[in-house]
Amino acid sequence: MRKLLPILFLFIVVCFLSCTSKDKQVAENIKTYSNTWDGIINAGKLELINDTHFDERITLLMNPENIVGIKNVQDFYANYLTGFTNIEFTIVDIFGQGDKIVKHWNFKGTHSGDFFGIPATGKSVDIDGVTLVAMKNGKITQEQDFLDNMAFMQQLGVLSNPNNIATIDTLYKAFAAGDIPAVLASMDPKVVWHEAEGNAYADGNPYKGPEAVSNGVFARIGKDYDYFNLAQIQLYEMAGNQILATLRYQAKSKKNGTVIDAQVAHHWFLKNGKVIGFQQYVDTKQLAKAVNK
Known part of the structure; x- marks a missing residue:
């Protein structure tokens, strides 16, 4: 029994260090992720979508076709920075496990420029959404957004309220x-x-x-x-x-x-x-x- 005690103690120490290491990595992923998107959207620094913060095969899961690669992701989000002014992007809540992150966010802005081909309407938007994120080696490698697109288009004035x-x-x-x-x-x-x-x-x-x-x-x-x-x-x-x-x-x-x-x-x-x-x-x-x- 006494011989087993050192082994049991070592096992507990290893488990503790492993869990601590995993918790630390999750915290670092969340910090990197949050700071990166705050800079991109709120500070308008599109250049932060680079190989320092994103995997070179960064993929936005979309329908009907995914957006893949740093340049294509830059082009996609450029629509938000040129299409809106008075932007306020807020991460309402964020948590993670392993290399996965879940983000609840809010986006506010005034539609004052071209947005994916939609001419400026001058309308204000206030929309909530959730993003599922995958990290790899401390970089963002995959994202999938979930939001009420109909409500978004209604706020833009493109679609009418069905009521x-x-x-x-x-x-x-x-x-x-x-x-x-x-x-x-x-x-x-x-x-x-x-x-x-x-x-x-x-x-x-x-x-x-x-x-x-x-x-x-x-x-x-x-x-x-x-x-x-x-x-x-x-x-x-x-x-x-x-x-x-x-x-x-x-x-x-x-x-x-x-x-x-x-x-x-x-x-x-x-x-x-x-x-x-x-x-x-x-x-x-x-x-x-x-x-x-």
């Missing part, structure tokens, strides 16, 4: 129910509203803010008409978070009893699920007959 049609549909249903507070609640505090030129209500164009729309448009509709219905509503999704609505106004004037059945189009502009702009197109001749004594 926009539902937002406008809910707004029309609230108007039909006479729930004007709900209609106003769907609007951004800085909404800009335009009535059609030639419409009597266009005298306040542009109405800015929900209260102005309520007082300048909705209150006057209630005063001028016995009923004012929206019929045959059709909604069409457009690029850039815009919705086109075609419909008809069916109403009866309180002033002279005129009944109208007018063809109408509404052009809606949305951002983050709220209406930020509105443009009306309507047969203003019929509306003029209804409001004249």
Whole structure:
């Protein structure tokens, strides 16, 4: 038994040193990795993508085709540095095991330049993602990013929010129910509203803010008409978070009893699920007959 004790002690020492060595290597990998990407993205030092920090066969796992090699990886990330200003790249959390690293990151910036062929939109983005990393001999050898690309494109203004049609549909249903507070609640505090030129209500164009729309448009509709219905509503999704609505106004004037059945189009502009702009197109001749004594 006594002969086994030195062997057991040696075994424990070897295991301890081995674990300590592995922990130290993970810590060094994380430090190298974090400092490298902070310099590349936040400091704009694209030249840090070199054979000092990256394996010469660095591979970005992509679909449908991987990006391989230092020069190709440089070209890929150049799109971010030329496409965005006001960049803030933050590593929210990072940990590793062996030669593997997992990174949770956040990217903020203003789309002010060409980004993979997408012209500048001036939109701000704020996107989270996760990267799986493989290290080799202290260098970055493989990366695979996971992020919500649809949300990213929506923030750029390239794709529209899929909930926009539902937002406008809910707004029309609230108007039909006479729930004007709900209609106003769907609007951004800085909404800009335009009535059609030639419409009597266009005298306040542009109405800015929900209260102005309520007082300048909705209150006057209630005063001028016995009923004012929206019929045959059709909604069409457009690029850039815009919705086109075609419909008809069916109403009866309180002033002279005129009944109208007018063809109408509404052009809606949305951002983050709220209406930020509105443009009306309507047969203003019929509306003029209804409001004249």
